[in-house]
Amino acid sequence: MNPIPSKAEILAWIADHPGAAAKRDIAKAFGIKGAARIELKRILKELEEDGAIERRRRSFRDPTKLPPVAMLTVLAPDRDGDVFARPVEWQGEDPAPRVLFIAKKGDAAVGEGDRILAKITEVAGEDHGYEARLIRKLGTNPHRILGIFRKGAEGGRIVPIDKGADLEWMVAAGATLDARDGELVEAEQSGPKVRMGLPRARIVDRLGDPTAPRAVSLIAIHQHGIPDDFPDDAIAEADGAKPAPLGDREDLCHLPFVTIDPADARDHDDACFAHADDDPKNEGGHIVWVAIADVAHYVTPQSALDREARRRGNSTYFPDRVVPMLPERLSGDLCSLHEGVVRPVLAVWMKLDAKGRKVSHRFTRAMIRSVASLNYTEVQAAQDGQPNDRCAPLMEPVIAPLYAAYEATKTARAMRQPLDLDLPERRIEIGEDGHVKSVAFRDRFDAHRLIEEFMILANVAAAE
Incomplete structure (x- = not known):
């Protein structure tokens, strides 16, 4: 039997494996078996009580780590000419980590005080803890x-x-x-x-x-x-928006919600989670959660943002760009359910019976923290027995229950006999030179149908 690792060794392993930090993964990594698992459970509980880790249903994460996507404020260049940034949302007790901004050719110019949405990568052996690459520059409104x-x-x-x-x-x-x-x-x-x-x-x-x-x-x-x-007053309202507080919202951050979108998606509007119903009166039933970003928290009636969104009506998509309905501060950040970031949502809890029929539902304004931003292809591959490193630790607690609930809804759908319009969607691929490389049909997986079926259920609940 291998010796029980120290707290420092456990923390170091969790930091190196943020996507596979369930208790069983930690036990497997250190070769802990049998009764020794009880001691491991005790150590993990102590670390959680000390605030060194936090529980996410069946896994643990370091609350002092930045998420994969974060909003940053750009700082003035240092004497070496390097540009650093600080996270706008930081929940750790220690000072916020240093984030080196690395610009690539074609990026918009950034300066001191600019706010950016960036992809974050943790680094070791440097005088800074993270490096950031630009996704979007926020809060600018030049003509x-x-x-x-x-x-x-x-x-x-x-x-x-x-x-x-x-x-x-x-x-x-x-x-x-x-x-x-x-x-x-x-x-x-x-x-x-x-x-x-x-x-x-x-x-x-x-x-x-x-x-x-x-x-x-x-x-x-x-x-x-x-x-x-965007009009200046709409940009000013978006720039002045602050992350929503918990307040009277239901705290659902302990539930492992995930977003599932196309591989090229830049924003994440909705998330879902499912598990088997433990009510003995609903044997074989399921509980399905669907959550959408609570845009209404930021876009209030008759505000400048509301008037501009009404004028636009929708976002407009082209093969190589999108014209959003809301400024980037909202559409790309505060109203996007990015992985690892707490966001406000309007969520619906739905009880399904064994045949996928909705028995009851309730709506709630809540806060969630998505545990992963997944795409249809990798989720389907995981369900088909080929999970990648991101999906493997999510199979038992997240992906398998989603598919189990979906299988039940297929029975209810067959009983309803709805008009089935499974129409192909074309994908236009643009090369770096701007020319169209190909126009092909997008693959359709059960992962697509799963999300669509849950969204239909949520809309039925809303209509009722």
């Missing part, structure tokens, strides 16, 4: 211009493609991004608005030939009048 660049002696001008725009924009020599004469460019206003003379802009993206594929979606946005700029 955007799409037009043809005309090169001049000291920079050039932009001729907008909008039919109703009769005003050209001046571009200084240092703000052309080396654009060529005749290129389609995207620019943003630089400096204050002027009363006399031409307004100034700086080029942020070169789109090349106006007839090239990358230019099509931007031209469509402008020619069809799809609003891609």
Whole structure:
């Protein structure tokens, strides 16, 4: 029998294996068997009481670790020219960790005080604990211009493609991004608005030939009048939004909710969780939770955000970009159920019988913490017996119960005999050069149908 590991050894292992930290995983890693598991349970309980770890249903996590996606505030460059950032939401008792921002070619320029949504990676052996790569820059609202660049002696001008725009924009020599004469460019206003003379802009993206594929979606946005700029008051409201407090909400952070979306999804609007019903009067039944981001907490009636969202009606999707209905501060952060981050939701609890028929339901405003942001392909592969490292520890507590509940709903669906429109969805793949590489049908898995069936159940509950 292997010796019981120390608390330090257990904490180090949990830090190295955040996705596989159930008690049985820890026991397996250290070769702990039989009665020794009781001692391991005692140590884990002590660590939990000390605040060194926190329980997530059947697994443990370090509460002082940053999640895989986080919002950061950019700090001023240090004397070596490195740019660091600090997390906006930090729950640890110790000072927030140092996060080095690593920019890649094509990223939007960031400066001191900017807020960004970033992908976080923990690093070792450095004077900083994490590194961040830009997902989106938040809270900026410069006026955007799409037009043809005309090169001049000291920079050039932009001729907008909008039919109703009769005003050209001046571009200084240092703000052309080396654009060529005749290129389609995207620019943003630089400096204050002027009363006399031409307004100034700086080029942020070169789109090349106006007839090239990358230019099509931007031209469509402008020619069809799809609003891609938010009013200043809407941006101000979004910037002023704070993470929702627990308050009177039901705390569901102990439940292992997961989001399941397409592999290329950037935002996560809904999450789910299921388990077998332990009520002896409902033998073979299931409990299904469906939670959606509580947008209404941030978008209140008749607010600037509400008026702008009503004007837009929906987000607009193109193969290479999306025009969101809400500013990025909300759509990409506070209203997105990112892995490991506490978020407010409107959730419905549903009791199903063994044949998948809904017996009862209740709604609640709650707080959840998604344990994983998964995609349809990996979830289906896991259910088919080939789980990856992310899905393996979630099979027993999360994925298998979801599929068990779904199998029951298939029985109820067959009894209802609904109109079954299982229509194919096409996926357009864009290459780095902006050209269409392929147009193919997306694979349809039971993982897709599972989410769809639970969403239908949730809507039926809402209608009732």
